[in-house]
Amino acid sequence: KRKGFIFDLDGVIVDTAKYHFLAWRNLANSLGIDFTEEENEQLKGVSRVRSLEKILDWGNKSISQEEFDRLMAHKNEEYLAHVDRMDEDELLPKVAETLEYLKEQNQAIALGSASKNARRILEKVDLTDQFDAIVDGTDVSKAKPDPEVFLIGAKALDIKPEDCIVFEDSVAGVQAANIAGMVSIGIGDKYVLHEADHIFRDFTELSKDFLQELIRK
Numbered sequence: 001k002r003k004g005f006i007f008d009l010d011g012v013i014v015d016t017a018k019y020h021f022l023a024w025r026n027l028a029n030s031l032g033i034d035f036t037e038e039e040n041e042q043l044k045g046v047s048r049v050r051s052l053e054k055i056l057d058w059g060n061k062s063i064s065q066e067e068f069d070r071l072m073a074h075k076n077e078e079y080l081a082h083v084d085r086m087d088e089d090e091l092l093p094k095v096a097e098t099l100e101y102l103k104e105q106n107q108a109i110a111l112g113s114a115s116k117n118a119r120r121i122l123e124k125v126d127l128t129d130q131f132d133a134i135v136d137g138t139d140v141s142k143a144k145p146d147p148e149v150f151l152i153g154a155k156a157l158d159i160k161p162e163d164c165i166v167f168e169d170s171v172a173g174v175q176a177a178n179i180a181g182m183v184s185i186g187i188g189d190k191y192v193l194h195e196a197d198h199i200f201r202d203f204t205e206l207s208k209d210f211l212q213e214l215i216r217k
């Protein structure tokens, strides 16, 4: 059967969270706000605007709209300087192999990311051609856990939501997949992602037999 396999980007295909962390920390510190790895964790899958709102909230700061826009643009420039140094070596383990296998099996493949920089990142790691559809932060108006990003992905693939499988590393993303009526596969910590239908540490733990089972069902 032809199923729709929808991949989140950050935390599933590449680890760009470490670059978001560096850029957000500089921004927070410039405002006299502390920024830890734990806080960065809470920004995973969260949009750029919402992320800055949260940081300001944590630091009890309020700034003008003008300053907000300026800081966000600056953060993105700093983040993109890291992105532009990326290459295929930054792909997370067995991601390329998994995509290739699904392609061989004639499965439909989409990207479902909150990032407005998703296409640029896919180019850097040379994966653009592996996707039948790319849905990113420029295509959606509602952030995960709203299922919009995955529902648009399913539509673009012309596959029913219940025949779609989502790979996600964030809690909000797993919830979005569940709300969309898709099979949710958490990539990461089983305690954090306990709402997912299946959870794996990474793609090295995910066997071909398991993928076959998803295709057959």
Ligand code: G16
Binding pocket: 008, 009, 010, 011, 020, 043, 044, 045, 046, 047, 048, 051, 076, 112, 113, 114, 115, 116, 117, 118, 137, 170
């Ligand atoms: C990613 C990250 C988030 C980031 C968001 C927006 O989402 O997980 O931390 O804030 O995209 O990214 P940008 O600032 O590049 O537009 P995903 O959905 O790929 O995990």
Ligand code: MG
Binding pocket: 008, 009, 010, 011, 012, 044, 045, 168, 169, 170, 173
């Ligand atoms: Mg993610």
